Amino acid sequence: MKQIGVGILGFGTVGAGVAEGLLKHREVMGRRLGVDIVLKRVADLDITTPRGVEVPAGVLTTDAAATIADPEVNIVVETIGGTGVAKKFVLDALKAKKCVVTANKKLLAEHGAEIFETAAANGVDIYFGAAVGGGIPIIRVLREGLSGNEIESIHGILNGTCNYILTRMENEGLPFDEVLRDAQKLGYAEANPSLDIDGFDTAHKACILAALSYGFQPKLGDVQVEGIRNLAGEDVKYAADFGYRIKLLACVAKCGDEVEVGVHPTLVPFSHMLSNVNDAFNAAMVKGDMSDYTMYYGRGAGRAPTASTVVADIGDIARNLAHGETRYLRGIPNYDEGKIKLRSPGEISSRFYIRFMVEDKAGAFGTIASILGRHSVSISAANQKSGSQGNQPVPVVVLTHAAKTSDLEVALAEIEASGVIGAKPVKLRMI
Amino acid sequence: MKQIGVGILGFGTVGAGVAEGLLKHREVMGRRLGVDIVLKRVADLDITTPRGVEVPAGVLTTDAAATIADPEVNIVVETIGGTGVAKKFVLDALKAKKCVVTANKKLLAEHGAEIFETAAANGVDIYFGAAVGGGIPIIRVLREGLSGNEIESIHGILNGTCNYILTRMENEGLPFDEVLRDAQKLGYAEANPSLDIDGFDTAHKACILAALSYGFQPKLGDVQVEGIRNLAGEDVKYAADFGYRIKLLACVAKCGDEVEVGVHPTLVPFSHMLSNVNDAFNAAMVKGDMSDYTMYYGRGAGRAPTASTVVADIGDIARNLAHGETRYLRGIPNYDEGKIKLRSPGEISSRFYIRFMVEDKAGAFGTIASILGRHSVSISAANQKSGSQGNQPVPVVVLTHAAKTSDLEVALAEIEASGVIGAKPVKLRMI
Numbered sequence: 001m002k003q004i005g006v007g008i009l010g011f012g013t014v015g016a017g018v019a020e021g022l023l024k025h026r027e028v029m030g031r032r033l034g035v036d037i038v039l040k041r042v043a044d045l046d047i048t049t050p051r052g053v054e055v056p057a058g059v060l061t062t063d064a065a066a067t068i069a070d071p072e073v074n075i076v077v078e079t080i081g082g083t084g085v086a087k088k089f090v091l092d093a094l095k096a097k098k099c100v101v102t103a104n105k106k107l108l109a110e111h112g113a114e115i116f117e118t119a120a121a122n123g124v125d126i127y128f129g130a131a132v133g134g135g136i137p138i139i140r141v142l143r144e145g146l147s148g149n150e151i152e153s154i155h156g157i158l159n160g161t162c163n164y165i166l167t168r169m170e171n172e173g174l175p176f177d178e179v180l181r182d183a184q185k186l187g188y189a190e191a192n193p194s195l196d197i198d199g200f201d202t203a204h205k206a207c208i209l210a211a212l213s214y215g216f217q218p219k220l221g222d223v224q225v226e227g228i229r230n231l232a233g234e235d236v237k238y239a240a241d242f243g244y245r246i247k248l249l250a251c252v253a254k255c256g257d258e259v260e261v262g263v264h265p266t267l268v269p270f271s272h273m274l275s276n277v278n279d280a281f282n283a284a285m286v287k288g289d290m291s292d293y294t295m296y297y298g299r300g301a302g303r304a305p306t307a308s309t310v311v312a313d314i315g316d317i318a319r320n321l322a323h324g325e326t327r328y329l330r331g332i333p334n335y336d337e338g339k340i341k342l343r344s345p346g347e348i349s350s351r352f353y354i355r356f357m358v359e360d361k362a363g364a365f366g367t368i369a370s371i372l373g374r375h376s377v378s379i380s381a382a383n384q385k386s387g388s389q390g391n392q393p394v395p396v397v398v399l400t401h402a403a404k405t406s407d408l409e410v411a412l413a414e415i416e417a418s419g420v421i422g423a424k425p426v427k428l429r430m431i
Numbered sequence: 432m433k434q435i436g437v438g439i440l441g442f443g444t445v446g447a448g449v450a451e452g453l454l455k456h457r458e459v460m461g462r463r464l465g466v467d468i469v470l471k472r473v474a475d476l477d478i479t480t481p482r483g484v485e486v487p488a489g490v491l492t493t494d495a496a497a498t499i500a501d502p503e504v505n506i507v508v509e510t511i512g513g514t515g516v517a518k519k520f521v522l523d524a525l526k527a528k529k530c531v532v533t534a535n536k537k538l539l540a541e542h543g544a545e546i547f548e549t550a551a552a553n554g555v556d557i558y559f560g561a562a563v564g565g566g567i568p569i570i571r572v573l574r575e576g577l578s579g580n581e582i583e584s585i586h587g588i589l590n591g592t593c594n595y596i597l598t599r600m601e602n603e604g605l606p607f608d609e610v611l612r613d614a615q616k617l618g619y620a621e622a623n624p625s626l627d628i629d630g631f632d633t634a635h636k637a638c639i640l641a642a643l644s645y646g647f648q649p650k651l652g653d654v655q656v657e658g659i660r661n662l663a664g665e666d667v668k669y670a671a672d673f674g675y676r677i678k679l680l681a682c683v684a685k686c687g688d689e690v691e692v693g694v695h696p697t698l699v700p701f702s703h704m705l706s707n708v709n710d711a712f713n714a715a716m717v718k719g720d721m722s723d724y725t726m727y728y729g730r731g732a733g734r735a736p737t738a739s740t741v742v743a744d745i746g747d748i749a750r751n752l753a754h755g756e757t758r759y760l761r762g763i764p765n766y767d768e769g770k771i772k773l774r775s776p777g778e779i780s781s782r783f784y785i786r787f788m789v790e791d792k793a794g795a796f797g798t799i800a801s802i803l804g805r806h807s808v809s810i811s812a813a814n815q816k817s818g819s820q821g822n823q824p825v826p827v828v829v830l831t832h833a834a835k836t837s838d839l840e841v842a843l844a845e846i847e848a849s850g851v852i853g854a855k856p857v858k859l860r861m862i
Contacts, residue, residue: 021579021721031646032578129576135722137576144575145560145568147463148452148742215462273728276707283726290452290739291566291729295714297704298725308721311579325754 007073010080011044016051017307035322103130127313135305136298149288151213153253160280198227206250346406351430357393375411393422438504441511442475447482448738466753534561558744566736567729580719582644584684591711592627629658637681777837782861788824806842824853
């Protein structure tokens with residue numbers, strides 16, 4: 001059986017998981033793929049701290065450059081993270097005509113074009129299956145399993161931290177801040193949680209999914225991103241009263257030559273598969289024009305699940321190399337030739353959940369309903385949540401039929417100006 | 432862009448879907464895969480009945496042999512079905528060194544060895560992604576996306592007819608026979624529904640999943656297969672009272688050098704993702720030692736979803752051929768070298784739902800409980816479903832902790848012999 005050598009750069013959480021997977025499953029992968037994948041080098045500045053995996057003598061090194069240059073290393077795995085040396089080493093490896101596997105979505109988001117061009121120029125593969133969805137092979141599915149489909153839409157729960165927080169807010173009736181603090185203590189959220197809870201991590205992934213589906217790379221800055229930081233516990237509860245759970249969803253959808261890409265806390269009905277994705281699990285529901293709805297569910301992060309996907313990428317490349325070929329799989333394809341545009345947020349049509357704090361006076365709800373109606377926003381359900389106490393505003397929740405976002409925004413501004421509500425309305429999307 | 436030609440044998444439901452997919456998505460697949468996939472021939476004895484897809488002039492033919500021999504046809508798609516001419520044409524195509532795509536699980540189940548050997552001998556690929564899960568790329572996932580995992584278990588809802596019937600039995604409180612008759616009228620079930628409702632279709636698929644996961648091909652005759660024909664509406668209801676739905680599950684799991692393969696109506700808790708897979712949808716929950724739980728959901732049958740997966744297989748082969756290579760992907764791998772054995776059904780451990788019809792006399796339940804206890808079957812919950820009317824036996828439902836199947840069977844035989852129950856107990860697995 002032909003031997004293919006692997007060099008790992010970065011012996012952190014994921015790097016150690018990849019080393020462990022390669023060592024543990026060398027035999028079974030050999031049987032499955034017909035190639036003997038050998039861990040040749042693991043490079044890190046710190047090679048003494050134990051990582052919970054026993055690497056054979058001579059494999060650990062502090063010399064990344066020598067790892068890349070080693071003629072026995074055919075595949076270079078970048079698990080350093082960030083965009084500093086990780087970028088340099090990835091480019092060096094590609095220029096040395098080594099195939100590369102990375103899970104570094106920040107690197108791809110910021111320097112993807114340069115990296116994919118370098119791979120193409122050197123005729124070698126770069127795989128990045130774990131950049132979205134961790135242990136869920138969603139990138140492989142979009143690239144290969146659904147290659148014969150026009151992708152109509154993708155709705156994804158792509159950030160485990162947010163989903164964990166939302167699940168606990170719903171199940172325990174706790175406010176966001178309290179669950180976040182607890183999640184930080186338990187290691188489910190970073191000390192600086194903004195990348196997760198403000199939706200940017202999800203948005204990075206949505207951009208990659210859009211690129212894979214449509215050959216169109218939206219600029220992150222142009223994508224509408226709402227996180228869960230300002231989500232009120234009462235809206236989680238009111239949504240449940242109507243039969244919905246609130247999930248932070250990435251939405252990628254095609255309408256003619258326009259692509260909608262956005263990240264929003266979204267009401268998902270209990271009966272929808274995505275509403276049953278709880279805790280730190282991720283999932284993506286993909287609608288293809290031939291496949292209809294398919295869904296992919298699993299752990300979106302963590303040492304072993306992420307390593308599972310990195311190792312599968314290594315397996316693919318190793319099988320290719322054993323057949324004497326490398327093959328540039330287009331990285332993130334960019335084949336739309338300028339035809340496809342990002343849909344303007346105001347143009348997007350959606351159902352909405354709106355909570356008004358209505359002043360306790362006669363005719364207030366009538367005013368709201370008639371302003372909504374005048375702007376083509378039609379109400380599908382409404383619920384006044386409790387009786388007034390003294391002269392306090394009363395929460396009134398309205399669910400709408402599908403409406404154009406810009407129409408709704410004009411209506412809400414008019415309602416605010418009318419003086420019948422005591423605070424800015426809360427507006428959430430519905431699936 | 433290099434052209435790769437496709438010839439379809441069999442212009443039935445799936446064949447027409449494949450033709451439609453190839454024609455409709457030629458351009459987008461070209462952009463994605465870097466190869467121009469051209470429908471060259473569609474062969475069928477009947478080329479006049481409309482199939483809802485417009486095939487270019489000259490493509491339709493009644494001559495399958497000429498289609499296989501056509502030098503412009505690089506990939507032969509078999510969508511005839513059955514094991515008669517389908518087998519002959521598949522073997523002829525492989526011997527003519529054409530790569531083959533088929534979704535014919537019966538052909539693979541009965542003649543897989545011969546077909547895969549012929550493919551290997553001729554150095555060409557055979558893909559069969561749509562043989563399990565229709566539009567869900569589960570075969571691709573097991574083969575590639577999870578290649579770096581030891582697969583610990585797979586639990587799958589793999590038959591849409593059964594899942595449709597079970598969903599309606601639960602939602603509408605109807606008995607099996609009535610739902611079956613309606614499903615036949617609506618086209619969800621065949622006139623002769625045995626292959627579906629008696630579990631054999633699911634068992635075929637379970638065997639393919641076992642083979643892909645463990646390189647071990649169980650004989651269909653050795654696999655325990657229970658269908659849903661005898662499932663009583665009251666058990667569906669009682670299960671729901673305990674918080675469970677009944678699904679027909681394929682179970683494939685590894686315990687050391689033994690593999691468990693079986694098909695059983697199984698209680699799945701409401702909180703489990705599989706319990707929310709309704710109607711004709713399919714899903715498979717796969718536990719890998721690195722990936723942890725992942726799940727794949729979608730339509731397991733139908734013209735367009737099945738064609739989606741067939742077209743993806745065509746895309747893979749076409750990309751390979753455009754790079755000047757065919758590559759034998761082992762068909763269904765058989766690499767266990769005789770080490771792996773099918774686990775004996777009696778040895779399998781599971782939780783169980785048991786419904787006893789208990790004679791209305793003092794001490795009856797005590798007798799049952801003590802016999803179960805004596806055989807190491809411990810009770811986790813029990814519920815007497817309603818008061819006795821006259822001297823009628825009363826349904827008593829018992830949920831057990833995990834118990835060895837053979838222990839439970841001995842206990843149930845002893846309970847029957849004790850005379851405290853009025854009918855054979857109903858025994859269902861729990862997940």
